[in-house]
Amino acid sequence: MPDTLTPVLSNTWDAPQSWKLATYEAQGGYAALRTALGMAPDDLITMVKESGLRGRGGAGFPTGMKWSFIPQDNPKPKYLVVNADESEPGTCKDIPLMMASPHTLVEGVIISSYAIRANHAFIYIRGEVLHVVRRVQAAVAEAYAAGHLGKNIHGSGYDLDVVVHTGAGAYICGEETALLEGLEGRRGQPRLRPPFPAVAGLYASPTVINNVESIASVPCIVSNGASWFSSMGTEKSAGMTLYSLSGHVKRPGQYEAPLGITLRELLDVAGGLREGSELKFWTPGGSSTPILTAEHLDVPLDYEGVGAAGSMLGTKALQIFDQTTSVVRVVLRWTEFYKHESCGKCTPCREGTWWLVQTLKRLERGEGQPGDIETLLDLCDNILGRSFCALGDGATSPIASAIKYFREEFEAGMHTPAAELFPYRASTAYAATVSA
Amino acid sequence: MTATNPPEAVETTLSETTWSELREIAARYPEARSGLLPMLHLVQSAQGRVTPEGIEACAEILGITPAEVNGVATFYTMYKRKPVGEYHVGVCTTALCAVMGGDEILARLQDHLGVGNDETTADGKVTLEHIECNAACDYAPVMMVNWEFLDNQTPDSAVQVVDDLRAGRPVTSTRGPRVCTWREAERVLAGFPDGRADEGPSGGPATLAGLAIARERGWTAPTAPELTAPESAQEATDA
Numbered sequence: 001m002p003d004t005l006t007p008v009l010s011n012t013w014d015a016p017q018s019w020k021l022a023t024y025e026a027q028g029g030y031a032a033l034r035t036a037l038g039m040a041p042d043d044l045i046t047m048v049k050e051s052g053l054r055g056r057g058g059a060g061f062p063t064g065m066k067w068s069f070i071p072q073d074n075p076k077p078k079y080l081v082v083n084a085d086e087s088e089p090g091t092c093k094d095i096p097l098m099m100a101s102p103h104t105l106v107e108g109v110i111i112s113s114y115a116i117r118a119n120h121a122f123i124y125i126r127g128e129v130l131h132v133v134r135r136v137q138a139a140v141a142e143a144y145a146a147g148h149l150g151k152n153i154h155g156s157g158y159d160l161d162v163v164v165h166t167g168a169g170a171y172i173c174g175e176e177t178a179l180l181e182g183l184e185g186r187r188g189q190p191r192l193r194p195p196f197p198a199v200a201g202l203y204a205s206p207t208v209i210n211n212v213e214s215i216a217s218v219p220c221i222v223s224n225g226a227s228w229f230s231s232m233g234t235e236k237s238a239g240m241t242l243y244s245l246s247g248h249v250k251r252p253g254q255y256e257a258p259l260g261i262t263l264r265e266l267l268d269v270a271g272g273l274r275e276g277s278e279l280k281f282w283t284p285g286g287s288s289t290p291i292l293t294a295e296h297l298d299v300p301l302d303y304e305g306v307g308a309a310g311s312m313l314g315t316k317a318l319q320i321f322d323q324t325t326s327v328v329r330v331v332l333r334w335t336e337f338y339k340h341e342s343c344g345k346c347t348p349c350r351e352g353t354w355w356l357v358q359t360l361k362r363l364e365r366g367e368g369q370p371g372d373i374e375t376l377l378d379l380c381d382n383i384l385g386r387s388f389c390a391l392g393d394g395a396t397s398p399i400a401s402a403i404k405y406f407r408e409e410f411e412a413g414m415h416t417p418a419a420e421l422f423p424y425r426a427s428t429a430y431a432a433t434v435s436a
Numbered sequence: 437m438t439a440t441n442p443p444e445a446v447e448t449t450l451s452e453t454t455w456s457e458l459r460e461i462a463a464r465y466p467e468a469r470s471g472l473l474p475m476l477h478l479v480q481s482a483q484g485r486v487t488p489e490g491i492e493a494c495a496e497i498l499g500i501t502p503a504e505v506n507g508v509a510t511f512y513t514m515y516k517r518k519p520v521g522e523y524h525v526g527v528c529t530t531a532l533c534a535v536m537g538g539d540e541i542l543a544r545l546q547d548h549l550g551v552g553n554d555e556t557t558a559d560g561k562v563t564l565e566h567i568e569c570n571a572a573c574d575y576a577p578v579m580m581v582n583w584e585f586l587d588n589q590t591p592d593s594a595v596q597v598v599d600d601l602r603a604g605r606p607v608t609s610t611r612g613p614r615v616c617t618w619r620e621a622e623r624v625l626a627g628f629p630d631g632r633a634d635e636g637p638s639g640g641p642a643t644l645a646g647l648a649i650a651r652e653r654g655w656t657a658p659t660a661p662e663l664t665a666p667e668s669a670q671e672a673t674d675a
Contacts, residue, residue, distance in 0.1 A: 131584055252574040
């Protein structure tokens, strides 16, 4: 039975200048690269498959299987693209990882590119995180200077170039085909699938797109073996992962633990909610995952456990809200986010999120009209499954789940402003005292 | 370059250097058009916004129409058509930050600076904008200055930050260096490093929260099998 917290990705973050190549190598960094270069690429794919690593960007698709979909008989170049466009509300794990240990990502990029036989890789970082961009740029430059990148890496005959690419402000570019559009210098709007990126991705060539944490998990698998990795976590959700606690908790932050830990266990470790707080609702994996309540404290936070509880593990972004919080207000603000970020390509999402915001605004002001709740649910029904990509689906998750658990608060929105029911000052991080 | 240095003048006409740097960006990619997003960041760095001239330059270098470049420039929120102040101050007002104080911080700054959303103070120093989730929820409420993190803000601390910026006093990111100007930041985003990656810590307290607890309690990931092999071999012999 592994310990409650199992720092692997985060294990070097407290070292002085943890982001430097010298620090990373002093702690064993880039040893996995040398091991990998001595292996056949297909054996690496098998190893990652056997480890049970699943995508850490939200969908949980098996990483090794994704790699194996690349048609190696396709004569076009193969590409690896790292999705470092972390933007899902609540999600804040890739940014600290790249800031503290960009070489974990860069080493993962080299091994993964070698496995899928790509000679060109791209790290697509959202533009709004300047210092993270600096750290990753510097890590890539250091890796070139050390011979970990470039031509004939460590005499293996393998060549790899890595480009650090910055986005320019668009949540939708976290959607993998929209990200490819952005990387091709176009408006970030999703593409129709099929063809899937594995067959026709960047420049219509076979492309693997993986989340930062997924790629950063590859070196430790190569170093320690697939069975070491799967000795952590649960049967179908193997390994350790970064859980991000935020909101009304005593010690918000990054907690690296085996998959399957519960929120109760995590809160226990982190000192619980802030003084006087009671858990009201929370997201297991960002705003696109249906909210849960105190009755779900013992749900195993793995792909299956959260799914069985009616939500999704998503990005393991645990946003915690206490009894001072108006659920109508929070849902409105998430919905405004989706409206703002809707790319406009498809009608259900573009128009639907606009109408959702109008209706929710009324309810927040206490000026809701009879039938508004039904209108919200009807709108959700017309967006979910009818939008071009998952952004529209995600927009409906907080609304439908909040009405399910807190319908009476939406009903109160017909006559009483949310700010009257839940004075907003009490929810702030700097509110002197918390009262029910 | 620090916050107290006078900013370099805006290029009223794109310089030869900027033209060649735009070409340099396009050349980083297997297909030149991939360079468009960073190229537009460079245009903003040179001219303080996305200018018609900058759009024409990108179009000419990439062999596409200005309308195509324009379509891209209007899609992404970081590209600005109006001149941006020396400091872009973004207050996160997505749900969690809003609840934790972001709404109050934004309202207070709008009142204090006398500007609305996406507007710049008359002295040209500060452009204020409400922004969407910036992936720092464990530091809520969060404010960004020229896309550097200013974590765990209060209305008072936020006012202090903008007052310091307007007075030319240095402001340092809670997880990064002393903030540079917006145009200098845009240059880094265009892929021209400023050599300041080593400033600032590896992370803030929230980044290290779980690791610190693991260290206190002696918790670690399982040891790799190679390292435990001799032990299990010993056990096998004993058995």
